[in-house]
């Protein structure tokens with residue numbers, strides 16, 4: 001009798017079972033309600049850029065369209081130069097060389113896979129702010145490490161803690177940590193041998209505060225030991241669709257990640273690398289984009305406050321962190337009935353259960369409509 005054919009191999013569902021329910025799926029019913037509004041939906045839920053990709057960036061992309069060969073994981077020397085220059089000019093980081101730089105394919109991808117690439121697993125702990133971008137937790141869970149939300153870095157139990165995420169300006173609260181707070185967090189981590197990754201993707205979007213990087217000499221003391229900053233061109237340059245980001249800091253850590261990523265083939269496409277060089281070399285489009293966001297932010301903020309909302313923090317980033325002192329899903333429902341979709345604060349941690357996150361990444365026309373609906 002022939003041996004029974006074995007069942008085809010299938011993915012282990014235990015991996016996805018480790019992850020939370022994909023939060024945005026839970027917003028779908030409210031999206032449908034908002035979409036039914038006669039004047040259409042105003043979607044302020046996901047912070048996705050809507051304004052054009054700057055012309056000089058598009059030009060650089062198309063100029064590099066004829067790129068038949070494999071790009072390198074470490075990026076072109078021109079890209080590494082552009083990153084080093086930008087970090088010096090914009091972050092005040094001194095003494096950086098190419099060995100301190102690693103281009104990555106989107107910062108979300110880095111956040112999600114960093115704990116795996118660092119070799120973390122069962123028994124290791126990964127800490128992140130208690131109100132935070134959900135991918136920090138996902139990254140810990142994907143590799144079987146323990147996710148640890150924190151209120152205050154210095155109150156963390158350092159045992160087993162291998163990776164500490166900082167995020168200033170914060171998603172979702174827009175809160176900015178001053179130099180003193182960052183210095184204290186870096187000092188604590190160094191004292192306990194914990195690696196710091198600082199997600200600074202909103203650094204160029206300060207409104208009532210001037211965000212500072214962990215790479216600033218007054219924070220890191222001029223040494224990059226044990227610290228890495230993560231930056232993205234998604235928000236600053238409207239390049240979320242390009243997947244262009246980079247990490248800068250401790251050369252030993254980034255050198256190790258480079259070796260792993262070479263084997264893993266995590267290369268930015270060559271035209272995207274060329275586009276990133278153009279984007280990093282130009283501050284004019286950033287200033288222009290900031291003006292657009294500042295106007296939308298002011299209009300939405302005024303309309304929300306006139307409507308009984310209280311805005312907390314929100315001194316930087318692309319969001320207003322707003323509450324009407326009621327459960328977040330009540331606010332989401334009520335706004336969806338006016339055709340406005342926002343994100344429930346609970347997506348970012350239990351501490352957000354009475355807040356909503358309102359992105360100002362919608363066109364001027366959509367923002368005007370939202371303001372009209374809120375003040376009607």
Ligand SMILES: Cc1ncc(COP(=O)(O)O)c(C=O)c1O
Pocket residue numbers: 047106107108109111133167170171199201231232233234240244245
């Ligand atoms: C705090 C934070 N980090 C990282 C990202 C990911 O950005 P990207 O993958 O586009 O670089 C986001 C996107 O919203 C974010 O809010």
